[in-house]
Amino acid sequence: MKSMRKEVEARKGYFGTFGGSYVPEQLQPRLDELEAALSSAMGDDLFAMEFTRLLKEYVGRPSALTYCENISRNYGGGRFFLKREDLNHTGAHKINNTIGQALLAKRMGKKELIAETGAGMHGTATATVAALMGMKCTIYMGAVDVQRQAPNVLRMKALGAEVVSVKHGQQTLKEAVDAALEAYVMNPDTFYLLGSAVGPHPFPTMVRGFQRVIGGEAREQFLAREGKLPDHVVACVGGGSNAIGIFSAFLDDANVKIIGVEPAGRGLETKEHAATLMKGKPGIIHGFRTYVLTEDDGEPSPVYSISAGLDYPGVGPEHAHLMESGRASYVSVTDDEAVDAFQVLCRSEGIIPALESSHAVAHALKMLPALSKEETVLVNLSGRGDKDLDSVLPLLGLE
Numbered sequence: 280m281k282s283m284r285k286e287v288e289a290r291k292g293y294f295g296t297f298g299g300s301y302v303p304e305q306l307q308p309r310l311d312e313l314e315a316a317l318s319s320a321m322g323d324d325l326f327a328m329e330f331t332r333l334l335k336e337y338v339g340r341p342s343a344l345t346y347c348e349n350i351s352r353n354y355g356g357g358r359f360f361l362k363r364e365d366l367n368h369t370g371a372h373k374i375n376n377t378i379g380q381a382l383l384a385k386r387m388g389k390k391e392l393i394a395e396t397g398a399g400m401h402g403t404a405t406a407t408v409a410a411l412m413g414m415k416c417t418i419y420m421g422a423v424d425v426q427r428q429a430p431n432v433l434r435m436k437a438l439g440a441e442v443v444s445v446k447h448g449q450q451t452l453k454e455a456v457d458a459a460l461e462a463y464v465m466n467p468d469t470f471y472l473l474g475s476a477v478g479p480h481p482f483p484t485m486v487r488g489f490q491r492v493i494g495g496e497a498r499e500q501f502l503a504r505e506g507k508l509p510d511h512v513v514a515c516v517g518g519g520s521n522a523i524g525i526f527s528a529f530l531d532d533a534n535v536k537i538i539g540v541e542p543a544g545r546g547l548e549t550k551e552h553a554a555t556l557m558k559g560k561p562g563i564i565h566g567f568r569t570y571v572l573t574e575d576d577g578e579p580s581p582v583y584s585i586s587a588g589l590d591y592p593g594v595g596p597e598h599a600h601l602m603e604s605g606r607a608s609y610v611s612v613t614d615d616e617a618v619d620a621f622q623v624l625c626r627s628e629g630i631i632p633a634l635e636s637s638h639a640v641a642h643a644l645k646m647l648p649a650l651s652k653e654e655t656v657l658v659n660l661s662g663r664g665d666k667d668l669d670s671v672l673p674l675l676g677l678e
C-alpha cells in the first residue's frame with residue numbers, strides 16, 4: 280500500500296486516475312506559483328514550527344479523544360470513540376487547514392483571502408485567520424446557506440469579513456465555489472483559501488497535508504489509551520477534508536477498516552441527495568477529475584442534503600481513488616438518520632454535533648450492535664452543532 284501511494288503521488292496531483300488540473304489557461308500559472316510556494320514552505324522548518332505553534336496555542340490542539348461510555352453501553356456490541364474536532368477554536372476541523380493556507384498566503388505576500396463556504400465553518404475559520412494575520416477577507420456563500428447557517432454569517436461579519444451572498448443556481452456550495460473561483464481568476468492579488476480536499480492540484484494534496492494532524496493525533500491517542508489501533512475509522516464526506524485528515528494516518532494499516540459517509544438526503548432512490556461516490560460517475564468539476572453527480576447533458580446535478588457542508592456534486596479525488604482501489608468503503612446516511620444521531624449524541628453524551636458530523640455518528644450507531652465487545656469504532660466528530668440548532672430543533676419538536 281505504501282509503495283502504491285508513493286507511485287500515485289509521484290504523478291503530480293493524481294490519485295490513480297483522479298485529481299490533476301483541468302483549468303483555464305490563465306489560471307494555471309497561479310496554481311504553479313502556489314505549488315512552488317507550498318513546496319518551498321514544506322522544506323522550511325520555520326514554517327512547520329509556526330504551523331505547529333498556532334495549532335497548539337491558538338487552536339487548542341491536540342483535540343481530545345473521547346470514549347463514549349453511555350452509547351457503547353446502550354447500543355451493545357462495540358466500543359465507541361470520538362476524535363473531538365468540535366473542540367477546536369471556531370468549532371470545527373476547518374481551522375487546521377485555514378491556518379496552514381493563511382501562513383502560506385502571508386509567505387507569498389498576499390494581502391487578501393477569498394473563500395467559499397457551505398456550512399459557514401470554513402468561512403468563519405478563514406475570517407478568523409484573516410483577522411489574526413491582518414488580511415482582507417471575502418467569503419462567498421450561497422443565499423440558501425446564508426439563511427440556514429445564519430449564526431456563522433454573524434460570526435464572519437463580527438470578525439471583519441465581507442460575506443457575498445451568491446444568488447444563482449441552487450444558491451448553495453457549488454455556486455459558492457463557482458463565484459470564489461471566478462473572483463480568484465479576476466484578481467491576481469488574492470489567495471484562494473479552498474476549504475476542502477477538492478479543486479485542481481495542488482489543493483487536494485495541500486489540504487490533506489494541513490488536515491493530517493487529525494489522524495496523526497488520533498492514532499497516537501488511541502494507541503496510548505487502548506494499546507491497539509481502532510478497528511473502524513468513520514468520517515463524513517462532503518468534499519472530504521475531515522475524512523482524509525483522519526484516514527491518512529491509517530491507510531497503511533490493513534486491519535483498520537476505513538469508512539466514509541455520504542449524505543443520502545431524502546433517500547438515494549430520489550434525486551434529493553449528494554452521495555457522489557455512491558451514485559455519481561467519473562467526470563470533471565471545478566478543475567479536477569473525480570466522481571461527479573451529473574445530469575444527462577453532463578452538467579453537475581442539483582444536489583441536496585439537510586447539511587449545508589455536505590451538499591456538493593463532486594468529491595475529493597483521493598476518495599474516488601480510495602474507493603476504486605478498495606482501500607476505503609463509502610456508505611450513505613439519510614437526513615432523518617443524521618437528525619436522530621444528532622439527538623442521540625446530545626442526550627447520551629452531552630455533545631452537540633454538527634449535522635455534517637452527525638452523518639458519521641449515524642453510521643457508527645448502525646454498526647455498533649453487530650460488533651463484538653472487543654471491537655472499536657472511532658468517528659471523526661468534525662464540528663460542533665450550535666450553527667444547526669435553528670434547523671434541527673423544530674424537527675425534534677423542540678422549537
Ligand SMILES: Cc1ncc(COP(=O)(O)O)c(C=O)c1O
Pocket residue numbers: 371372397398399400401474475476515516517518519520521522587588589633635636661662663
Ligand atoms: C463540521 C463540518 N464537517 C464536515 C464538513 C464537510 O467538509 P469536508 O468533507 O471537507 O470535511 C463541513 C463543511 O462545511 C463542516 O462544517
